[in-house]
Amino acid sequence: MDPLETFRTETEPSPQAQDRVRRRVRQAMDRPKGHSAWWALGLGVAISMGIALIALNQPLPDQPIPATILDNSQAMQSISGGDVQLNWQGSGSLQGSDRKPEILWDKGDLSVEVTPERGIGLTVNTREALIEVIGTGFRVHRDALGTRIDVQHGRVRVQCEKGEERFLVADEQMTCLPTSAAGMLARARFLQQNKQWDAILDTVEQGLKQAPPQSPVAEELSVLQIEALDALGRTADVQTAAQAYLQGSSPARATDMRRFLVASFIAQSDCRSAMAHLDILMKESPIAEDYLNYAGCIAATDVKSARKNLEKSLQLSDNPEQRAAIQARLDQLRNGD
């Protein structure tokens, strides 16, 4: 595809994006407009008050904050002379100084309240995001899905590791996705708990672009990719991906891949292709399903061998339901059915 065509397509504004802009413009236009004289008066008052405040208020002394571990329990802490309140349930660390506190947030929930107009430049760093405070209250949640930032009031600047800079205001939120292949793997595994296969496949494919070929992470991502393709019913893609994987120099998850291939071939009644992989599996580290599948494939042509394989399957199986089914099938074969 022509790159300019791709660019044209991907820079088309979505209806959601248009709605967001429409909403913001309306909000801005709905704000009451002040008369210029009032503006001038207000500005004068503000300047006078600012001067007075500077004269009266000593700036916050910038004492270094001793490096502190924010441990994995639920806790709260007040820093910067009470101008910053931290509440957390998770883990991270705190360093910097009273005027520039720096939090490295590892996982869990962190809520931050910063008194505005006190010259405090607090930052929260996670693996995926840099969040900079401009006098506000916000919440950071980090887990395997990424870093999510919810702003309660005020505004924050968020810079995702990969992505443009954003300002968020009250009630806005965003999630910075993991950026490393390992992070993508963690996200995909997290999504696996809820069987979100489309999202898993998308995450895995992004991770595979970054993972060094044949690295342990790439191996795990490949297995997850095939599992997702299988769950989405994309049988042909499962076979293509698994066979491509098996052609690698030393595929660590070859056994798993072969079992995916066997399942997909059997689903297509292609016993011939399935048996090529079953032969290898049975020489290496067979499990009950391998013997069961093998027996099913040869039952029509070699009953004796099918029976033997069913017996082996029965020996290896520790699943009561499966054992009962194997036994029933074995009885049928012994009775000549």
Place this chain on the structure above:
Amino acid sequence: MTTADDLKLLTAAQGGDPKARELLFTRWLPIVMRWCARMGGPSVSAEDAASDVFICVLTRLERLRNPEAFDAWLFGITRRTLAAHRRRAWVRRWVPGLSVESDDPDTRPDHQLESSDTSRRVQQVLEELTPYQREVLVLCDVEGRTDEEVALMLEIPTGTVKSRLRLAREAFRKGATRHALVTPLLVAQGGK
């Protein structure tokens, strides 16, 4: 291009008709968002910039003297807004710790834009062009406007559009090669 329908809407909107203002906004919003996304570069949020453009447009609509040239007027505002956003982004990048805030604190998106590697590379190549070259390339080759339309929008002679476009394509071709992009645009073509 400003159509007869746009002119009717503009007349009504300038007369204070809120429905006409809304329709005008709705019609031109996607166009402005495209300009912002395509010409703003990676450091500028297209949504932020488009919001600022429309706040300016809706505030100053009554001052528009030549409704026939609405698209040129709108493009001029977009161009200036993008320049301001680029400056702010530059300052933020080069003066660590200094927070330069945008004009409108409420214009903040709540999602991350995702784009392919190809689009990012196209954006990088566009960033390497001069602003004039970027404009004509985006308007002619990305958006498919004719040289004449672009001349009216940019308020320059058609011949100038053609020469800028020729230089822009040449520069884009070189940049695309550096960024390993293969594009049919590289076949030299005249104006449409």
